[in-house]
Amino acid sequence: MSDKEIVEPLIPASGSQKIDSATKRGRIQMILLLLVCAAPVIASYFTFYVIKPAGGKANIGELVSPVQPFPSNVIEENLVGKWTLLVARPASECKVGDDACVTLLHVMRQLRTAMGKERTRVQLVWLVTDDSVIDPEIAKSYDKELAGFTFIRMPRDLAKKQRLMTWLNADNEQSAIHLLDPRGDRMMRFKTGEGHLDFKKMVKDLEKLLKWNPTGKVGD
Structure with a gap:
């Protein structure tokens, strides 16, 4: 280097540049965190829209988009x-001899059983929407240990009950079998009407x- 060459001194980053850098890092970290939290849902939708392991055939379940979180602190x-898998029915209409309701419980039980060794990742819920006593025979046949x-039961608190009913009635599909992912978000429903x-x-x-989608606890 000649004596005539001018060596410019290194100029440290200004305060605003440091702040901009920190802001960018914070945004990246936030995006990564959101992706991690949304991974189960993303995987579920990726399965149906992209992978299509059943040869691209349409599934019978109706995907819910966006997902609908189960209301917190109501039960x-x-x-x-x-x-x-959640179904909402009054106990007064779900008795031995009532094929419509008992068939739904039976289908849900058999659906879980059909998952084989993966069945412990699936839980079944009957949301009883009235105060009637559950038929003893049904209670025995569909208890937790056996089925x-x-x-x-629906919450006694009127505000909580209203929140839960609003969630059930979303899209006018209260009668469906609702599928919640392991985060408690309704992401699919199966219609239960005739022919469905x-x-x-x-x-x-x-x-x-x-x-x-590997999420969901293994074991009871």
Whole structure:
């Protein structure tokens, strides 16, 4: 280097440049955190829209988009941690001899059983929407130990009850079998009207979710 060459001194970053750098890092960290939290949902939708392991055939379950979180603190039971199949019916209409209601409980029980070794990742919930006594024979046949069912009553608190009813009635599909992911978000529903229940297709839908989405506790 000649004596005539001018060596410019290094200029440290200004305060504003440091702040901009910190802001960018914070935004990146926030985006990464959101991606981690949303991973289960992303995986579920990726399974149905992209992978299509069943040869691209349409599934029978109706995907809910955006997902609909189960209202918090309205029931004592914890619906987070496993895949949850939930049906809401009054006990007064769900008795031995009432094929419409008993058939739904039977389909849900058999659907969980059909998952084989993965069945412990699935829990069944009957949300009892009235104050009637549950038929003793049904209570015995569909208890938690035998069939994996949990019976939940509507909350007594009117505000909590209203929040839960609003969630159930979203999209006017209260009568459906609702599928919640392990975060407690409703991401799919199976219609239960005449001609809608197709056990084999429901099995395929749930099998795909459990295969391509590893979330959900293993074991009871």
